[in-house]
Amino acid sequence: MxxxxxxxxxxxxxxxxxxxxxxxxxxxxxxxxxxxxxxxxxxxxxxxxxxxxxxxxxxxxxxxxxxxxxxxxxxxxxxxxxxxxxxxxxxxxxxxxxxxxxxxxxxxxxxxxxxxxxxxxxxxASRADEPDLPDELRIDLDPQPGTDFPDVVAAALALRDLLVEYGFTPFVKTSGNRGVHVFAPIRPEYEFLDVRHGVIALARELERRIPEKVTTAWWKEERGSRIFIDYNQANRDRxxxxxxxxxxxxxxxxxxxxxxxxxxxxxxxxxxxxxxxxxxxxxGDPWEGLHEGEAPSIRPLLDRWEADLEAGLGELPFPPDFPKMPGEPPRVQPSRAKAK
Structure with a gap:
């Protein structure tokens, strides 16, 4: 046949x-x-x-x-x-x-x-020749119940302005579903945990500026009708x-x-x-020039992370399949923790 x-x-x-x-x-x-x-x-x-x-x-x-x-x-x-x-x-x-x-x-x-x-x-987010060192800052903006695509767009535009303030050149794409992904090239000099901390610092700063529109809350019951900045997408193998x-x-x-x-x-x-x-x-391809030129360091974001640590803001939860990480808060839903 x-x-x-x-x-x-x-x-x-x-x-x-x-x-x-x-x-x-x-x-x-x-x-x-x-x-x-x-x-x-x-x-x-x-x-x-x-x-x-x-x-x-x-x-x-x-x-x-x-x-x-x-x-x-x-x-x-x-x-x-x-x-x-x-x-x-x-x-x-x-x-x-x-x-x-x-x-x-x-x-x-x-x-x-x-x-x-x-x-x-x-x-x-890293290249095959340096798999431990990401060369892209990636931020996933995830709409929650009670929000729609225009809400995600508004959050993405505010994030763009913040990235530019920190010296980055942001690019954007649709997720193909309801969300938006914002990328920025970075110098491949820090490993995934550091980049995750940089994303958290960026997310917290955006949350301070527009708290009614975005959230870093890992637990869904705390997010409300806001766009979740999914910082855990910056983890290794995420x-x-x-x-x-x-x-x-x-x-x-x-x-x-x-x-x-x-x-x-x-x-x-x-x-x-x-x-x-x-x-x-x-x-044409809006991302054709994504990696042209010299990419900036995330050091300013890590300085912001360290300043937040000094102000009492600590580590945020990791995904449930990750090993327990240093400084991580308990992996228990807040409502269940209160019930105990």
Whole structure:
């Protein structure tokens, strides 16, 4: 029986590569009828911008063998049979375990990821050559019940102004869902815990300025109708959907880089696997210059962190799967703690 596999020619830095896509008619997004081959062609179209934003970094693959409505799992290390142009780098996880993690260096590697039924790509904030030293400050603005997208946009604009005050050059993208991700290039000189503390310092300063709009409260019962600044996304091995990565949502939305002017009017639902290639052709990549020039240090943010410590503000909770960290408050919901 003849195979129904399709071979795609994928341009890249070493010339065209032939990437085999099996089961090309497998439907990944049932509501829209988007197939595995459609997704592979999407990455051929946006491959340069995708690799520019996510390449050369440890990355986790969120895989959906039965489509976005089916079971899913994460791959971190290269599976058997990975092509020679897909590499790995040893990284250290919060448990201190060291393990190889995938690295994508060219568009063909992203298309191969689709062949492995990957829908969402989760890159680290550090590069493969210095996996312990993030070169991106990443802030996840997470809307809470009672808030909507304009509330997130308002918080993102205030955060942009604060970052500029500290000497950073901020970039922004939609999460592909209801949130917004703000990135800024930083000098890769501090490890993840330090960068997390820098993000907390930044978040607390924003909270002081607009306390009615944003919160650093880890426990949902304390957040109210405010935008949560998810500082724990700055932790080691904590990732978010990469720029130009699809999301496993019914509308096949994409985490889309936009300009700050666009953010005010953007409708995140408009940017999907079906529409993004045309957008890139007509408007270009707003993140093309993300890592041009010399990036600043986060030292001013760490000075702010230390000043907050002296003022009595301590460590904040870590995710539940992390080992207990020095200075961390008890991992117990405040209402339960009071009940005791």
């Amino acid at each position: 003849a195979s129904d596999a399709v071979v795609l020619s994928v341009p890249g830095p070493e010339g065209d590569r032939e990437v085999r896509v099996s089961s090309p008619s497998r439907v990944l997004w049932p509501d829209l009828g988007i197939t595995k081959l459609d997704l592979a062609n999407y990455f051929v179209a946006v491959g340069d911008a995708f690799i520019r934003a996510n390449g050369g970094r440890p990355v986790s693959l969120q895989r959906f063998p039965e489509g976005v409505d089916g079971e899913q799992f994460f791959s971190k290390n290269p599976p058997r049979g990975a092509p020679a142009y897909v590499r790995a780098v040893d990284v250290t996880y919060p448990s201190r375990r060291v393990h190889p993690q995938l690295v994508l260096d060219e568009p063909a590697a992203a298309v191969w990821g689709v062949q492995m039924n990957t829908v969402v790509f989760h890159p680290w 990732t978010m959907a990469g720029a130009y990565s699809p999301r496993a949502l019914a509308r096949a939305s994409v985490s889309t880089p936009v300009t700050w002017d666009e953010l005010v009017t953007v409708d995140p639902a408009v940017h999907t696997v079906l529409t993004l290639p045309a957008r890139l052709r007509t408007t």
